[in-house]
Amino acid sequence: MENHDKDDKASVKTASFGATMKAVFWSFFGVRKRRDYEHDAANLNPIHVIVGGLIGVALFIGILVFVVRMVVAKG
Template identity: 55%
Template sequence: MEDNKPATQRKMSFGATVRAVLWSFIGIRKGKDYEKDVGQLNPVHVVIAGVIGAALFITILILIVKSVVAK
């Protein structure tokens, strides 16, 4: 089941990688979809999408806190 292709030969697009990372933020993922993603995800894309997702999450939290505290 392990697919040890180099990162440059992985087939999943950046958009699909972002979608997989967002699902992982929520924590909901089907087992077969997870297995499919593991073989096709580009590790570089996963890191970039994770950093962007984390930055967006923190920014949204800061905006929510500032709006609640301002009231």
């Protein structure tokens, strides 16, 4: 029975970085189905999630700074 448990854990693949970025993107909006959340929780690499979150935050801040500069420049 122990050997069967090891096979189940070994058969679970980690998601690609692209899949992780997609999950991070949707998490910024807070829109996620429970089934997708559970799949992500089981398959995402925590390091990819952290890196993806940092990239997402940097993009979000960059877009906000760009928009503010455009509005201030026109005003």
